[in-house]
Amino acid sequence: MSSKVTPAAPASSSMNAMSETPQAQPVDRNAAVAAHRAHQSEWREAVLGWPAGPPTHLGAAKRYRVLGNCLAPDFDGRSAKVEGVNLMSPAAKAYADERQHELAALGGLAEDDRLWRNLLSSQPLAFSIVGELREHPDAAARAFATLTGEEVVALDDLADAGDPSHRLGGIEAEWFPPRDLHTGDHSGFDIAAYLRLQDGKSLLVSIEVKYVDTFSPKKLTWAGSYPQHAVAAGLNQTAFAGVVASGGSQFLRSLLLTDSLRRTGLRGAGEVDRSLAAVLARGDDRSARKVVGTIAGHTPRTPVALWTHDAFFDACAAQPELEDWARRMRRRYLLTADGDRSPLHTPGGLGGETRT
Secondary structure, eight states, X not given: OOOOOOOOOOOEEEEOTTOSSEEEEOOOSSHHHHHHHHHHHHIIIIIIOOOEEOOSSHHHHTTOSOEEEEEOSEETTEEHHHHTTTSSSHHHHHHHHHHHHHHHHHTOOOOHHHHHHBTTOHHHHXXXXXXXXXXXXXHHHHHHHHHHOSOEEEEOEEOOOSXXXXXXXXXXXXXXXXXXGTTOSSOOEEEEEEEEETTSOEEEEEEEEOSSOOOOOOOOOSOTTHHHHHHHTTOXXXXXXXXXXXXXXXXXXXXXXXXXXXXHOSSSSOOOSEEEEEEEEOTTOHHHHHHHXXXXXXXXXXXXXXXXXXXXXXXXXXXXXXXXXXXXXXXXHOOOTTSOOOOOOOOOSGGGOOOO
8 A cells, every 4th residue: 555646846836724835736647636635635624623744755755845635743732643633533543553563563564654644545544444343343244245245244353373473353454464374475465354154154355455546566477486376366377467467466466365365274274265355446446447357357266356435435334333434434535426525524533523
């Protein structure tokens, strides 16, 4: 998950929200990114009541003092990280703190600035989803039933006795299995869920989360352990090359890792009966649609799916426990159908919650 700023000279200057100093704004790669940058800037000002801060991307930091989609690290004696204003519920903030400690022991990564200060990053989106769904596991199971079309009855625990433990406690952000037992690279999942089905079987769902970021341009090659994993997943060399050519190397790595777990389980115990690899992206993300469609056309043994933000929030909103949270998520992450920014409300608490 990465939020990219196009390294181009600024085309115009606009007043930085909550500042009297005009700030140059980046030239985004397309109108959709520009619209979401403006929307997140408005969310920061109108809902969070927090000033803009320096960019979290090193390249952008050399060009711009502040960006509207980035939070100032501190404001009025308060810390953006400590208060978790970039996350969408207290449950998400508590989970992010806990998960960061776990990832440090595992050698995983949740980048501080992107998580706590960048409103355009997909990382706070992923952690906001996982934290809230963990708080309401029964509702989460029903939402996954809608999204997958399967008879999901519960979030289950994929235990791991290893040290450090790669336990998957129902649903996790930034999760990965022991790498040396699978594809051997640094692949992992933005979100992973271990679900129990009505028939008693397990379903592992891996989710690649996208917001305005693109798939990594780094191309996967037919070398090392990848041919073995691709063939086992039902993809021959021609299919593999076609997916790479479509720009899908990043999601292909995720698919191969998901399928490896389907075949062997976490450490060879076979705890995974079925698997699904999904991309969660904007409805207008043509790249995500193309990549998922290309892979689906080769009918891999682990099915793939594209879930739009809209459909995901709808599935959550149908659950009473998640309805208010899903409404806030829609207001933060979705634009209106005609491209105008959704109207926002006055400053409240964490993630736009009204303080009482």
